[in-house]
Amino acid sequence: MTDIIDGKAVAEGIRAELESSVGALKDAGVTPGLATVLMSDDPASETYVSMKQRDCEEVGIEGIHVEIDPDAPASELYDAIDELNDDPEVHGILVQMPVPEHVDSRRVLRAIDPTKDADGFHPENVGMLVAGHPRFKPCTPHGVQKLLASANVDTEGKDAVVVGRSNIVGKPMANLLVQKADGGNATVTVCHSRTADLAAKTREADIVVAAAGVPEMIDGEMLSDGVTVIDVGVNRVDADTEKGYELVGDVDFESAKEKASAITPVPGGVGPMTRAMLLYNTVKAAGIREGVEVELP
Incomplete structure (x- = not known):
């Protein structure tokens, strides 16, 4: 059975723990x-x-x-x-x-x-992130790390492919996965619009993080059995719905879940985590600035 990673539930858990952290700061x-x-x-x-x-x-x-x-x-x-x-x-x-x-x-x-x-x-x-001593991790890549941990996906020694090279997701995601730290120690390949034979790269991956902003560009034929798929993309496409559109990811969910051991849906996967990690960074910043040690989830 494929594990559908519930980002909304993981985010709710983090927010609940952050309430305790905020309480400690207020004390x-x-x-x-x-x-x-x-x-x-x-x-x-x-x-x-x-x-x-x-x-x-x-x-x-x-x-x-x-x-x-x-x-x-x-x-x-x-x-x-x-x-x-x-x-x-x-x-x-x-x-x-x-x-x-x-x-x-x-x-x-x-x-x-x-x-x-x-x-x-x-x-x-x-710079601090790249040097391996992050003050604040960008919210979406940090949220992806939390989702991987929630699904008990060990990144150490794994082959990870990040599809997308934006400053917001792709580049920091690659940096986090390659760090000599928890949630890192992966061998990372960054793919993008100029990558030759993307499917050859993604088929070799244990973990695929799709963050290119192209609707359903990755399908099951491009994945290996047992892969973990994290879909960061949120794309609006025309559809026969009341709104006239639907939201899809960068991954074709139906075909990919046939191959994946774990996969995030769109919506309800990475999106809620981005917002949760913004709160995380704010609480961390308050503790640092005010000189108060506070436990973070």
């Missing part, structure tokens, strides 16, 4: 605070931010939300980040991407205080 006089910054009128971005704020409320994190007119000068966003950097009640900062074209997204990432970088994308934190 020490510290209330963790997460600031979300939105400079967009994109409905999807607005939904993501509202979900993150609701998550904060559920575990006892103080949510602070800042909205900036997407037509405003870029300086308004940078000024808002500076104010949050200086605010002692803010321990984590997240700027919802994408930002408008007239805003330099790289400058946005650099502007955030690296000790408040809840996404883990500041160059300083990326």
Whole structure:
């Protein structure tokens, strides 16, 4: 039987443990605070931010939300980040991407205080991750690590293929899997749009992490028996449904589950974990900044 990894259940368990962590911080006089910054009128971005704020409320994190007119000068966003950097009640900062074209997204990432970088994308934190001493792990790859652990998938000595090379998922995922640490010690191959004969690479893998953003690009014929498949992709495709579309991953779930020993569904797999690990990073940041030791799940 294929193990369908329930990301929603794993995320709920992590959030429950984080409630205890937040309680310990509050006993020490510290209330963790997460600031979300939105400079967009994109409905999807607005939904993501509202979900993150609701998550904060559920575990006892103080949510602070800042909205900036997407037509405003870029300086308004940078000024808002500076104010949050200086605010002692803010321990984590997240700027919802994408930002408008007239805003330099790289400058946005650099502007955030690296000790408040809840996404883990500041160059300083990326460097610490690559060096093997991560301060904050990027939320989605960290969530994938947690899912693998929940399914009792030992990465040590395994062949792992990461399909996708984004700064948000692919590259940090590869770095985490190759680290000399728990959840690492794998032999990692990174594949992408220029990879010749992708199927030859994925068929050799014990673990496949699909994060290319291409609907159902990987099917069962591209996998070996007993593989673990983590599908990070969330793609909207036309469908004969009430909404006129459905969400699918980068993996053809039905054919892949015939080969896989464990697989994540879309939706309900990696997505809930990304949000849970944002809370994790915020709680960790509060403990570090306030000098309070706190146990984390």
